Amino acid sequence: MKHGRVAYKGQIHHVVELEGRIQTEIGSVVNEEDVVWLPPIVPSTIFALGLNYADHANELSFKAPEEPLLFLKGPNTLVGHKGETIRPSDVTFMHYECELAVVIGRSGRNIKQSDAYDYVAGYTIANDYALRDYLENYYRPNFRVKNRDMCTPIGPWLVDKEDIKDPMNLKLYTYVNGKKTQEGSTKNMIFSIPFLIEYLSSFMTLNKNDIILTGTPKGAVDTKVGDVIVTEIEGIGKLENTIIAD
Incomplete structure (x- = not known):
């Protein structure tokens, strides 16, 4: 459902x-x-993952990481389907990031990979915009890049985990003004959903309505004021967002 x-x-x-x-x-x-x-849920902690697709790391001229590159996002960053995201007037490169978002369904600590999906409530779509101009380095995205108001559209639906046969084999697409600019698959993640749940829960408790943003594949394209961005994930739906001026 x-x-x-x-x-x-x-x-x-x-x-x-x-x-x-x-x-x-x-x-x-x-x-x-x-x-x-x-947003389809009121979030608890929001975890975001950098460079979790080797092809995306390569297009940014970085080596694939050997362990997850994680950072936190505030609830102020989320905006719903058909919402608007501001492009600051001084930015020269602001790109979308189509990501599978994993929503935790119950609390757990020291969760094994074999049990990880027992702690998942379902999945939704996130578009975690990045403002390259403000990036200090790709391994430590700073607040100005990833914690801006309304910089992460999410939704429209939270799809029950039972309705997604294999979350590690879903097609992802992004369209800018109707033109397809990004295509990938969750099967190409460097760190899988079970791995990430085990990794995070090894040093902290995961709680209901925590969200894990699992990264984006290659295909980062600059977006302009007035652009309508649609991020799509197989079996989950389409998330629409519009870029507006500062």
Whole structure:
């Protein structure tokens, strides 16, 4: 099942997909255009992963990492489906990053890879924009790159893990103004979902509604004010976002 959160007629609703439309928890069925989309969950800790695809590391002229390059993001960074993301006026290269987002379903510590999926609630799409001008180095992305307000569209749906047969074999795509500019597959991740869950839980507790952003494949393209960006992941859906001026 696909779950989401929207604002509709002055209230926040938990919704599910119903034959291409949206059904609220009180039974109302509405169209996508009738609501304001919110992130599909209220996040706890947001983990983001750098250079988790060898082809992306190569296009940035970096070697593939030998252990996960992780950093944290604040909840202020998230914006829902059909939301807007600001391009600062002084930036010369701002690119999208289509990423599979893993949502944790229950708390755990010292989780083994063999048990990792037992702790997953489901999956959604994230577009974790990067502003190259502000990057100190690719191994330690600083706050100005990855913690800006509304810099990470997410959603529209959280898809139950049972509905995704193999999260490590999903196609990813990005379209800029309708033109396909990025294509990859989660099978090419350097560090798999089970590995990341074991790694993180080896030194800290993972909690319900923690989110792990698993990185992006090659195909980083600069985006301009007015561009409409659609990131798509097989079996999960399409996430639309528009770039606006500072």
